[in-house]
Amino acid sequence: MRMALNIATRLLVPVVHHGPSLTCVRGFSFSQSPTLVLPLHSHRPAKTLLQIATTPSFRSCGCAPMSTFQVRDKIDLSDVERRIFDRLLATLRHFDLQTQLRVAGGWVRDKLLGKECYDIDIALDNMMGTEFVDKVREYLLSIGEDAQGVCVIESNPDQSKHLETARMRLFDIWIDFVNLRSEEYAENSRIPSKQRFGTAEEDAYRRDLTINSLFYHINTDSVEDFTKRGISDLKSGKIVTPLPPKATFLDDPLRVLRAIRFGARFEFTLDEDLKVAAACDDVKDALAAKISRERIGTEIDLMISGNQPVKAMTYICDLTLFWIVFSLPPEFEPYISDGCERLCISYLDTAWNLIHLLGESTFTAEQKRLTLCAALFLPLRNTTYREKKAKKIPVVNHIIRESLKRKAKDAEMVLNLHQASHKFLSLIPCLASSEDVQVVDHDWLGDLVDVPVSSRVRVLTGFLLRELKDYWHVALLISTILHPIDIKDEPSQLGKRRDLFNTVENSIIKLGLEKVWDIKQLINGKDVMNALQLKGGPLVKESLDKAMAWQLAYPSGTAEECIEWLREANSKRIKLQ
Structure with missing residues (x-):
């Protein structure tokens, strides 16, 4: 269907059973919750999925016994x-x-x-x-x-x-x-x-x-x-249309998404005839042609913000509506592999369960919504397209801005979270270890030659959190999902990811960085220009960043000490030119 995902590492992606919902793969669903082990560079993801789906721990979708829901005989008015x-x-x-x-x-x-x-x-x-x-x-x-x-x-x-x-x-x-x-x-x-x-x-x-x-x-x-x-x-607990479902959906294809949303919200079962109609080509074509992208985006927002987002997205996937709803630009690279939508839901499922394991108070409603959006589109984070021969644009930006017609700030925030998760991944070994582990990959901050080795973790983490502000917990959760954990059974792996999140969070608190963006910089641009005899330009911004790095490395330092250090560093730079 589409090409392989450009993600370099082999990850353990847990597909987690949460409540009564079932997470499905190619027409199968979990009776228990195994861990989905997917090599994301694999050229044969469909075969991997099929092998997993046919193991004895799976059963066919829709075979769960019908539940009986408590319904009152009359309405009691307040x-x-x-x-x-x-x-x-x-x-x-x-x-x-x-x-x-x-x-x-x-x-x-x-x-x-x-x-x-x-x-x-x-x-x-x-x-x-x-x-x-x-x-x-x-x-x-x-x-x-x-x-x-x-x-x-x-x-x-x-x-x-x-x-x-x-x-x-x-x-x-x-x-x-x-x-x-x-x-x-x-x-x-x-x-x-x-x-x-x-x-x-x-x-x-x-x-x-x-x-x-x-x-x-x-x-x-x-x-x-x-x-x-x-x-x-x-x-x-059944989701049924009053009239034949195909005619109902062709009249107003938005009803397909409403049926999915209500089915997920109440944990009801979709009627078999309804599922057949929703997945037929005529209805899918009508959904793409007759419904505004804003209206589709509103329904998806309600599902993501609802009480069963994984179940809702699984329904969309099962009904082969995923790429109708999250439509892609005509050309993109690298190609997206068949089964990618299932991987998207696996990430969403892991994020949803981690949020609950960490406690509802850890995230605001808006942070939770953006966490789930970022997790859902993680497998697409390295896929790009060009618009009128312009620079490469992330496909995720197209999905959020064009396919769902959501706000520009939503797309910007999700893309920032994807980028920040890469940065956090390079810091996790240092922040999660009780030993003195040096940062291996910090090319995202530039030259740290003037920063003491012993302070580099604090400096890098401080800059990252100043960039993310209140959303650093969200970026940490996303990077925790991406971090490889060599445990096969789902409950242990999920618990391990929760423990990793808590360990890194505690390290950040011990470093005194949990609100680092509120720390006022010791010196300003005018101070830099006076100290270095500059009239403005990019060197002022570069010097302010260096001054902030010094301040993070020496949290007890004074403005005078920072200026003196900046003068010395600038003199060394001039001599080396």
């Missing part, structure tokens, strides 16, 4: 929800409206599963949302209450809003109001070409999944299941 619905029903009585009010979709699903949800979407059977919100506002004013935040949201298909939505805030909760509808789709667009008022049943069948097609009828305080299987699919 005090705030009851007050909201009371105001809406009072509006009907006040104006003698013969309107049926239904809460649709995710709120009903989550309440039946015993989860809190503050995303309330109300569907009306015989009037537009804007018209009803005006009535609610008028009623509230008549009883001396304020109508807060009333607004109209224009249709925005990229945000999955295909028609105008009225919104208001009641008791500090935002409520959306739309009409029940029936939709028809054009062949080349996921935007409905025709919309009309529909029945509740029509509205239920036009939705993406049966578990999202349930209604809570506010007027009658009852749950409605017009597809006749929404509740049963909730109980059995």
